[in-house]
Amino acid sequence: MATMMQALVKARPEPGFVLEERPVPRIGPTDVLIRVEKAGVCGTDQHIYGWDRWAQARVHPPLIVGHEFMGRVVELGAAVRSVAVGERVSAEGHIADGTCFLCRTGEAHVCEHVQIIGVDRDGAFAEYIAMPEYNVWKLDPAIPDEFAAVFDPLGNAVHTVMAAGVSSKSVAITGVGSIGLMAIPVARAAGAAAVYAIDVNPRKLELATRLGADETFLATEPNLVDEIRRRTGGDGVDVLLEMSGSGSAIDAGLQMVRNGGRAALLGIPSDDVRINLAERIIFKGLTVLGINGRKMFETWYQTQALVKSGRVDLRPIITHVVPFAEFDRAFALMHSGEAAKIVLDLTGGSLP
Numbered sequence: 001m002a003t004m005m006q007a008l009v010k011a012r013p014e015p016g017f018v019l020e021e022r023p024v025p026r027i028g029p030t031d032v033l034i035r036v037e038k039a040g041v042c043g044t045d046q047h048i049y050g051w052d053r054w055a056q057a058r059v060h061p062p063l064i065v066g067h068e069f070m071g072r073v074v075e076l077g078a079a080v081r082s083v084a085v086g087e088r089v090s091a092e093g094h095i096a097d098g099t100c101f102l103c104r105t106g107e108a109h110v111c112e113h114v115q116i117i118g119v120d121r122d123g124a125f126a127e128y129i130a131m132p133e134y135n136v137w138k139l140d141p142a143i144p145d146e147f148a149a150v151f152d153p154l155g156n157a158v159h160t161v162m163a164a165g166v167s168s169k170s171v172a173i174t175g176v177g178s179i180g181l182m183a184i185p186v187a188r189a190a191g192a193a194a195v196y197a198i199d200v201n202p203r204k205l206e207l208a209t210r211l212g213a214d215e216t217f218l219a220t221e222p223n224l225v226d227e228i229r230r231r232t233g234g235d236g237v238d239v240l241l242e243m244s245g246s247g248s249a250i251d252a253g254l255q256m257v258r259n260g261g262r263a264a265l266l267g268i269p270s271d272d273v274r275i276n277l278a279e280r281i282i283f284k285g286l287t288v289l290g291i292n293g294r295k296m297f298e299t300w301y302q303t304q305a306l307v308k309s310g311r312v313d314l315r316p317i318i319t320h321v322v323p324f325a326e327f328d329r330a331f332a333l334m335h336s337g338e339a340a341k342i343v344l345d346l347t348g349g350s351l352p
Contacts, residue, residue: 001074007064007126008327015051017065017125017327025122025130032083032136033075034091038149038321039124040068041330041342043177043245044268048119049331052270059119066125066344067093067118070139070148080133088139090151091131092300093117093124094293098134109159109293125327127346137300140308146321146343147314150178151303153341154314155294156266157182158303163289164239164264167191172228172237174219174253175244175267176204178341181317183241184211189311196228196237198249201337210316219249228256235259242266247273254280266291317341323348 007022027033048055048065070090073083083089096103096111103111117123117131139148147154157179164171171192173180176199187195197208197216205216215231217224229236236258242250245267254275257263263286275281281288294300306312319340322330333339 002127005127006324007122008066008324010048010059010061010063010065012061013051013056015049017049019325019327022064022126024128027075027077027130029077029079030133031077031130032073032080032089032133034069034071034089034129034131034136035074036069036071036124036127036129037345037347038070038145039066039324039344039346040150040153041066041334041344042068042153043179044119045125046331046334047268047270050335054268054270063118064122064124064126065118066123067116068150068152069124069129070145070151071129071346073136074128077133083133083136083138088141088145088148090137090139090148091129092135092137092294092296093152094296095121095132095135096296108296125324125344137297140304142308143304146318147307149343150314150318150341151300152294153179154182154186154307154312155299155303156291157186158306159294159299160241160243160264160266160291161186161190162299162302163291164241164262166239168193169238170194170196170232171239171241172196172198172253172256173208173213173241173243174198174249175242175246176201176208176213177243178317179266180204180241180243181207181211181340182312182314183243184208184213185312186306187241188212189306192239194231196231198224198253199244203337204340207316207340219252225252225255232258236261238262240264245269247271247275251275251280254284254286257284257286259284260286262287262289264289264291314341318343321345
């Protein structure tokens with residue numbers, strides 16, 4: 001097997017990535033070496049690519065980036081028993097320590113000492129990645145490669161929807177980037193009574209309609225909060241799913257929720273956000289949920305079941321499959337708002 005590989009690297013503390021030759025990772029006795037075939041590009045990668053304030057505070061170059069992927073197992077550590085060479089796999093990118101209070105009480109997705117691939121340690125935008133056996137997820141043969149490559153963000157959507165409890169409820173989704181778009185069919189599959197999608201991008205709102213949103217709204221529309229309340233009998237929606245990380249969207253979203261409602265916050269702000277806690281949360285008696293990652297591994301079972309059943313179809317959302325070497329084009333497409341979800345192809349193929 002090759003000893004060197006191509007990898008996309010955050011080489012210096014400045015905007016952009018560099019395609020470099022790096023050594024193929026060595027594996028320990030409980031690790032699995034995976035040949036990456038497809039890798040999803042997400043908002044976190046865009047933060048790191050643009051080198052915004054959040055990325056500057058969190059990421060320490062040089063680092064191989066990327067945390068959404070699928071591929072095939074090519075090598076096993078001596079102690080690995082649950083995975084075989086040649087199997088199609090994805091993996092949970094949050095690597096927990098397994099020994100802290102949270103890990104030992106079923107909350108490993110918020111482990112105090114978690115390391116995230118592509119953020120805290122070398123990631124998946126490379127020809128090979130080493131992962132602990134515990135984190136490897138064996139893929140059902142019915143799951144297409146492109147879908148499998150984005151199980152990580154789809155899992156974010158599933159976790160957010162399931163934690164919020166949307167069955168028979170009216171739901172507002174603020175921010176329909178890729179994860180917000182994914183949340184629409186997930187919410188429908190979970191029994192949401194009505195779904196309202198809000199974004200600044202008309203093209204994303206068109207996709208939201210195709211995916212099952214009852215109505216869509218530009219975030220810049222005047223009297224948006226009043227319009228949402230009018231459609232919900234004057235009370236506001238039962239549930240907010242906040243996917244944008246925008247301070248103004250968070251503020252508007254909290255205003256849209258009825259007294260006693262629930263707000264699940266997944267979007268990551270690039271800077272501090274100012275909120276009137278008394279008016280937006282305390283006096284309204286809201287339940288506010290901070291959503292991070294995916295539950296290990298409850299969310300993965302839910303995600304695979306939803307995709308395998310056909311109730312969640314990602315084809316409208318995966319708008320571009322781009323050759324690995326054309327990564328700059330992928331990030332330009334994301335920045336322009338032209339793309340919803342982009343998958344990098346490390347096997348040599350591409351779609352327009």
